[in-house]
Amino acid sequence: MTCGTQELCVFQSLDKGGAEQLTFEDVRELLQNENPGLAGDEEALKQEFARIDGDKDGILSKTEFLAYFFDIGEATKLGVEVTKAGLAKASVFARLRPRASEGGYKDENVACSKKLEKFTEKALWVSGKKYDFPSVVLTPEKSQQEVYDTIMPVLVDAWVQQCQNVMFFAYGQTGTGKTHTMFGTSESLQSSSQHEDWGLFPRVVDQCLKRLEAVKEGWKEVKYVLTASALEFYCCRAFDLLYQKTPVIIDKDCKPVGMNYMVLDKVSDLATFVEEVYGNRTVKATKMNAGSSRSHVALILTLHQFGDDPTTDPPKKDQYTSTTFTMMDLAGSERVSKTGAERMSGMEAIMTVAKGGDIPTGAQATLINFELSALSSEVIIATEQHTKGKVYKAPKSMSTDTIKFAGGCFEGKALLGMVICISQASQNGWETWFSCEMASKLAQLKAPSGKEKIRNLHKEYAAALKVAEKAQREFETTPEKGSPASKFYSLRKGAAHGARRYCEILETLGAKVSG
Ligand SMILES: Nc1ncnc2c1ncn2[C@@H]1O[C@H](COP(=O)(O)OP(=O)(O)OP(=O)(O)O)[C@@H](O)[C@H]1O
Numbered sequence: 328m329t330c331g332t333q334e335l336c337v338f339q340s341l342d343k344g345g346a347e348q349l350t351f352e353d354v355r356e357l358l359q360n361e362n363p364g365l366a367g368d369e370e371a372l373k374q375e376f377a378r379i380d381g382d383k384d385g386i387l388s389k390t391e392f393l394a395y396f397f398d399i400g401e402a403t404k405l406g407v408e409v410t411k412a413g414l415a416k417a418s419v420f421a422r423l424r425p426r427a428s429e430g431g432y433k434d435e436n437v438a439c440s441k442k443l444e445k446f447t448e449k450a451l452w453v454s455g456k457k458y459d460f461p462s463v464v465l466t467p468e469k470s471q472q473e474v475y476d477t478i479m480p481v482l483v484d485a486w487v488q489q490c491q492n493v494m495f496f497a498y499g500q501t502g503t504g505k506t507h508t509m510f511g512t513s514e515s516l517q518s519s520s521q522h523e524d525w526g527l528f529p530r531v532v533d534q535c536l537k538r539l540e541a542v543k544e545g546w547k548e549v550k551y552v553l554t555a556s557a558l559e560f561y562c563c564r565a566f567d568l569l570y571q572k573t574p575v576i577i578d579k580d581c582k583p584v585g586m587n588y589m590v591l592d593k594v595s596d597l598a599t600f601v602e603e604v605y606g607n608r609t610v611k612a613t614k615m616n617a618g619s620s621r622s623h624v625a626l627i628l629t630l631h632q633f634g635d636d637p638t639t640d641p642p643k644k645d646q647y648t649s650t651t652f653t654m655m656d657l658a659g660s661e662r663v664s665k666t667g668a669e670r671m672s673g674m675e676a677i678m679t680v681a682k683g684g685d686i687p688t689g690a691q692a693t694l695i696n697f698e699l700s701a702l703s704s705e706v707i708i709a710t711e712q713h714t715k716g717k718v719y720k721a722p723k724s725m726s727t728d729t730i731k732f733a734g735g736c737f738e739g740k741a742l743l744g745m746v747i748c749i750s751q752a753s754q755n756g757w758e759t760w761f762s763c764e765m766a767s768k769l770a771q772l773k774a775p776s777g778k779e780k781i782r783n784l785h786k787e788y789a790a791a792l793k794v795a796e797k798a799q800r801e802f803e804t805t806p807e808k809g810s811p812a813s814k815f816y817s818l819r820k821g822a823a824h825g826a827r828r829y830c831e832i833l834e835t836l837g838a839k840v841s842g
Pocket residue numbers: 423424425467499500501502503504505506507508612613614748
């Protein structure tokens with residue numbers, strides 16, 4: 328919904344006096360660039376200026392400027408690669424961790440069953456096999472800014488101004504730089520102004536906030552709220568990391584129902600968010616150790632926007648949309664032999680959880696491996712279906728919440744991006760090979776790019792109030808203890824809370840009960 332940010336920034340940079348008035352002199356160069364045929368022909372340029380100057384007062388207002396220089400078609404065009412049939416391709420990258428001179432990532436020169444042999448900016452070679460799945464291989468010397476510039480701009484455009492959801496997987500063996508790539512240093516997260524150590528997540532937030540502030544400059548009626556939520560996927564199920572770790576249902580549209588959130592007004596708000604999320608995680612980040620349990624974390628940025636829809640003519644009033652940018656911090660695969668896990672297949676684990684049992688700690692690594700391989704195989708099935716023009720639906724039963732949630736991008740409800748972080752050390756050859764195998768499968772995804780619906784804000788609010796009332800009733804009639812229904816107590820508590828919190832966002836945007 329948000330369009331024209333760049334054009335607005337250009338207007339502001341030319342409008343030196345801040346009076347929102349541009350003269351012919353101010354825009355001469357832009358006019359020449361826009362009309363190369365008129366370059367050097369002063370008279371023709373003046374005539375073009377007069378044509379744009381609708382009220383003929385000799386200056387261009389913001390509206391007149393945007394009407395001419397802002398190309399709505401261009402702004403809403405998807406930047407990711409698209410097949411001839413219109414399917415969006417996954418954007419997958421590999422980042423190599425610099426060699427360490429000491430500690431666990433120093434090359435110990437040990438023989439491993441797999442070995443990273445060489446790499447270029449286009450491909451990686453592991454044990455004789457060439458992997459050319461990455462759009463770009465980010466070599467060890469690449470800075471945080473270069474990594475962002477290579478991976479993110481098209482995905483952020485899609486999220487902020489093209490009504491698309493984005494799901495971005497970060498994957499890598501522990502210690503290979505996933506935290507560094509996703510967040511950067513914890514000191515840098517305290518900063519709200521551009522910091523060279525910022526990882527991808529703070530940069531995405533920074534870009535989003537900057538653009539929306541610029542848009543508000545131009546279109547005063549636009550309102551937005553940026554929120555951050557977090558889910559932990561642990562033992563087949565999803566839990567709200569910002570609300571007492573209550574269980575969260577993933578619905579048939581692959582979306583979590585009723586999550587809590589934090590409002591982000593500035594980048595440094597992320598420091599509190601990240602601290603709380605990772606502090607609440609059941610499985611704290613650890614060095615790889617035998618039998619360690621594992622979980623995935625989804626960090627979900629939701630951009631709620633309210634304003635007129637510039638893609639309709641005339642622009643429709645009171646429009647609302649929300650789009651998500653999810654960074655999925657995937658747990659690493661482990662060689663089961665390394666973990667000493669009790670043998671339990673993925674299916675056995677799902678059945679155990681379905682019966683209300685716990686998965687033994689050791690078998691959690693097996694479950695993670697099962698989920699990672701299920702994600703890889705779903706991509707193949709989804710791409711096959713989409714390519715044949717058939718509808719693909721991610722598995723909703725006999726599946727884990729991770730697969731249901733990530734299935735959204737296989738169904739075409741979110742664009743898929745991914746970065747794998749890999750080590751160059753010889754002792755990590757197997758993990759490097761596994762990461763390449765998985766990423767090369769995800770890179771094959773071709774799926775439709777379904778836009779989020781733009782809805783009327785007040786109607787959305789009326790529906791959200793009903794959902795919240797129903798969720799509250801269900802929660803209030805569920806006993807905390809002593810009844811078979813009690814097992815739903817925390818699920819319904821979280822759902823009621825999340826539904827109410829959603830109404831609050833819509834109220835912030837100006838939603839009212841109609842009639
Ligand atoms: N590209 C890089 N450039 C400079 N330092 C890096 C890079 N990648 C990782 N490091 C450093 O390596 C160390 C381990 O990185 P990091 O904590 O990001 O790994 P991780 O994959 O998140 O590990 P874990 O899963 O255990 O949390 C950190 O000290 C980090 O600063």
